Amino acid sequence: MVKTMPFEEPVVQLKAKIEELKEYTVSAEVDLTAEIKNLEKRLHKLEQEIYENMEPWDRVQVARHPSRPTTRDYIQLLFTDFIELHGDRLYGDDAAIIGGIALFDGKPITIIGHQRGIDTKENIKRNFGMPHPEGYRKALRLMKQAEKFNRPIICFIDTKGAYPGKAAEERGQSEAIARNLVEMAGLKVPVISVVIGEGGSGGALALGVANHIHMLENSTYSVISPEGAASILWKDASLAKQAAEAMKITAPDLKKMNIIDGVIREVYGGAHRDSEAQATYMKDVLINSLRELSKLSAEELIEARYNKFKHMGEYNE
Numbered sequence: 360m361v362k363t364m365p366f367e368e369p370v371v372q373l374k375a376k377i378e379e380l381k382e383y384t385v386s387a388e389v390d391l392t393a394e395i396k397n398l399e400k401r402l403h404k405l406e407q408e409i410y411e412n413m414e415p416w417d418r419v420q421v422a423r424h425p426s427r428p429t430t431r432d433y434i435q436l437l438f439t440d441f442i443e444l445h446g447d448r449l450y451g452d453d454a455a456i457i458g459g460i461a462l463f464d465g466k467p468i469t470i471i472g473h474q475r476g477i478d479t480k481e482n483i484k485r486n487f488g489m490p491h492p493e494g495y496r497k498a499l500r501l502m503k504q505a506e507k508f509n510r511p512i513i514c515f516i517d518t519k520g521a522y523p524g525k526a527a528e529e530r531g532q533s534e535a536i537a538r539n540l541v542e543m544a545g546l547k548v549p550v551i552s553v554v555i556g557e558g559g560s561g562g563a564l565a566l567g568v569a570n571h572i573h574m575l576e577n578s579t580y581s582v583i584s585p586e587g588a589a590s591i592l593w594k595d596a597s598l599a600k601q602a603a604e605a606m607k608i609t610a611p612d613l614k615k616m617n618i619i620d621g622v623i624r625e626v627y628g629g630a631h632r633d634s635e636a637q638a639t640y641m642k643d644v645l646i647n648s649l650r651e652l653s654k655l656s657a658e659e660l661i662e663a664r665y666n667k668f669k670h671m672g673e674y675n676e
Contacts, residue, residue: 362424364424366409366420373398373402373405377395377398377402380394380398410628413577414604415603415606415607416599416600418577418578418579418610419603419609421629422557422577422578422579424629427629428637429474429475429477429555430472430473430517433515433638434461434472437638437642437645438463438468439461441460442459443457443458444460444501446500447496447499448500451493453486453497455475455486455487455490455494456474456490458472458498463513463649466649468510469501469510469511470514470515471501472514472516472517472555473488473515473516473563474488475517475518475556486522489519489523490518490522490562491522491526492532492534492536493530493535495535495538496538498566499539502543505546506546509548511549511550511649511652511653512546512548512550513553513645514551514552514566514569515552515566516554516555516566516580517554517555517558518559518562520559520563521561533561535565536564539568543569544568544665546664548657549648549653550570551652553572553574553623554572554579555575556578557578557579558574558578558579558580559581559583559584560582560583568668570663571620571648572619572620573621573644574621574622574623575622575625576622576623576624577610577625579603579609580608580613580619581606585606586602589601610622617671620648623641
């Protein structure tokens, strides 16, 4: 059973009432068709009111939903003939980042993405989607390989942040992230990044220096979590809801500020409600992005990427 969010409770209750009437209609042989249709109309209207006017904190909760589709889910739904590649050729393999080559719309492509687990055992294996430096070095190795063979790159961002542990720092976590930022800025092939869940701090940005950045409607992208920001600003993590609103970390807010290029709509209730439909929405966006970027030369791709990030943060007093 799919876990429901607190703000969805009115929808859940109304759905339960409709199911109750349907069961009663069958068991008591009473015609309640008119009442059921009226409730279904109310349900549709209620879903529109709730899901089309979600608060930032509601979107944070949906982005963190344990059943939300992961990079591996989208690989299975969007691509064919995927071959996963492992290791950074320096230290080892990091299961928190997966990548490889596949076909998309009949054309070869390189895929790289954060990968969290779907249960406790897999989360431990994948370090809850928080990469070590070897994960970012693996990602960079695949990016340079893609550049060599002139393959476009699609990155899926879904992490709370890079792993901040002692071992990661000893192996050069900061350098690995910084190296990715530098190298991605100069890649001679199209780079598209899609934030599919949480996009946290440098751990997310290390896969985010792209020509086009898209976000799922209920994903987040920020330098720090709302809880972390609340702890720093107000010394109280319980004020995360207020922090989420003030930080402007949701897709609609980031699109207004031109931090991202597009918002990919989600099915009502979030991507976890229907991953196949969600993949269809995403596919159309990716096809259009690749079609647009394929018209640019290597020099134009680099220049466009440079200008995109150069103009972020500009403001008029």
